[in-house]
Amino acid sequence: MNSSQYDIVVIGGGPAGSITARYAAEKGAKVLMLERDREAGIPVRCAEGVSQNGIAPFIDIDPKWIAATIDSACLHSPDGEEAYMYNNGVGYVLERRIFDTELCNLAIQSGAEMLTKADAVGLEFEGEKITGVRYIHNGENKIATCSIVIGADGVESRVGRWAGINTTLALNDIDTCVQYTVSGTDFEADTCHFYFGRDVSPGGYIWIFPKGEKTANIGIGISGDMAADKGPKEYLDEFMEKHFPEVSINYTVYGGVPTAWGLNEYIKDNIMLVGDAARQVNPITGGGIVQAMIAARIAGQVAADSIAAGDQSKKYLLRYKKEWDAKLGKTQKTMYAMKEKFMNMKDEKFNKLVNLCQGIPKDEFSLKKLFSVAMKGNPLLMAEIAKAFVVSKLK
Numbered sequence: 001m002n003s004s005q006y007d008i009v010v011i012g013g014g015p016a017g018s019i020t021a022r023y024a025a026e027k028g029a030k031v032l033m034l035e036r037d038r039e040a041g042i043p044v045r046c047a048e049g050v051s052q053n054g055i056a057p058f059i060d061i062d063p064k065w066i067a068a069t070i071d072s073a074c075l076h077s078p079d080g081e082e083a084y085m086y087n088n089g090v091g092y093v094l095e096r097r098i099f100d101t102e103l104c105n106l107a108i109q110s111g112a113e114m115l116t117k118a119d120a121v122g123l124e125f126e127g128e129k130i131t132g133v134r135y136i137h138n139g140e141n142k143i144a145t146c147s148i149v150i151g152a153d154g155v156e157s158r159v160g161r162w163a164g165i166n167t168t169l170a171l172n173d174i175d176t177c178v179q180y181t182v183s184g185t186d187f188e189a190d191t192c193h194f195y196f197g198r199d200v201s202p203g204g205y206i207w208i209f210p211k212g213e214k215t216a217n218i219g220i221g222i223s224g225d226m227a228a229d230k231g232p233k234e235y236l237d238e239f240m241e242k243h244f245p246e247v248s249i250n251y252t253v254y255g256g257v258p259t260a261w262g263l264n265e266y267i268k269d270n271i272m273l274v275g276d277a278a279r280q281v282n283p284i285t286g287g288g289i290v291q292a293m294i295a296a297r298i299a300g301q302v303a304a305d306s307i308a309a310g311d312q313s314k315k316y317l318l319r320y321k322k323e324w325d326a327k328l329g330k331t332q333k334t335m336y337a338m339k340e341k342f343m344n345m346k347d348e349k350f351n352k353l354v355n356l357c358q359g360i361p362k363d364e365f366s367l368k369k370l371f372s373v374a375m376k377g378n379p380l381l382m383a384e385i386a387k388a389f390v391v392s393k394l395k
Ligand SMILES: Cc1cc2nc3c(=O)[nH]c(=O)nc-3n(C[C@H](O)[C@H](O)[C@H](O)COP(=O)(O)OP(=O)(O)OC[C@H]3O[C@@H](n4cnc5c(N)ncnc54)[C@H](O)[C@@H]3O)c2cc1C
Pocket: 011, 012, 013, 014, 015, 016, 017, 034, 035, 036, 037, 040, 041, 045, 046, 047, 048, 049, 050, 118, 119, 120, 121, 152, 153, 154, 155, 177, 178, 179, 219, 253, 254, 255, 256, 257, 274, 275, 276, 277, 281, 286, 287, 288, 289, 290, 292
């Protein structure tokens, strides 16, 4: 069997994998990144919303992967009212196919090797020690030996399980999603819309993310434990029938989003998980692109340092957890606690929240203002959730 030697093998070429590979290679490690599809970023299973602030540290902003620039969010309450929220910073709806490829190019430019159509099928062990990755490339079985494996293989990650890590998600910690990319009507090209309500999307929300004026991603995510009697597609089809009966559906995606606070264990001797594989997703919004990039930069740097130090023990690699916790991991726990409240929030509270937003003039709108208005009416929780929702969606 064909075998080659690397310091680090990264499994998955999404944002988590490409950023890990790039930052590890920048520090001089010999890195191989395996992507099972013929191109990173396809099929697109994402609404493609990010904030400028979130991605700018990682990539020069380039119109070629921006489908729409967003400057407001519109919240729709269960009783049919709407309120625009401004001044939350610039957001983008991406062309992820191009964006993900560009991130891979940056990794390659930093010295990482990348193979597409390379499907990782298992780990190599010497005794208990992980020593490499088995993969199939162009129909051929191959082995890449290495000192560290990075599992960046997304929500359905198998790498963690191969290493004996428990990656199981409870039903209420995974959102089941359906999304249609549609055209055939006009959309507000600078606004993302969010619809809430028990009858609209229990324990989640429906989104409209424009991709220009004529195309949009319209999708739904509902909590797994609320999808038994009626699934997300049924809710979304009802919504489409009511609001967009005339559009044509160009593309449909189904996918899961982890909404756990994280994983108890995602680091062991010679292995680390990152991105969706490590459940590093905002539990309220389901946004994971920027979270993956932030975690991946840390993971890549720590992995490269561990190669230089000649120490790939769990003890050494736990620096990744420490830095992730300080940067975002602890916030994830707070978000998770708020998600529980958000999921069980009654429709009347959503109505009240939207009502509060309506009362703030556009040029005075800020999350601080919303918070102070809410404080007067005392719906503290709602203001916190609104703040967390919008800020984190745009992170
Ligand atoms: C419907 C939906 C809407 C979403 N909307 C948003 C949004 O608007 N904003 C946002 O921030 N996040 C959103 N997300 C979440 C976001 O897509 C993920 O958090 C993000 O893609 C995580 O990046 P990743 O690199 O960890 O995983 P992925 O992007 O899933 O990349 C994993 C990669 O690993 C590859 N792979 C898997 N197994 C193997 C293997 N065995 N061998 C080799 N390669 C392998 C896959 O082909 C894939 O390319 C959404 C998710 C869904 C499902």
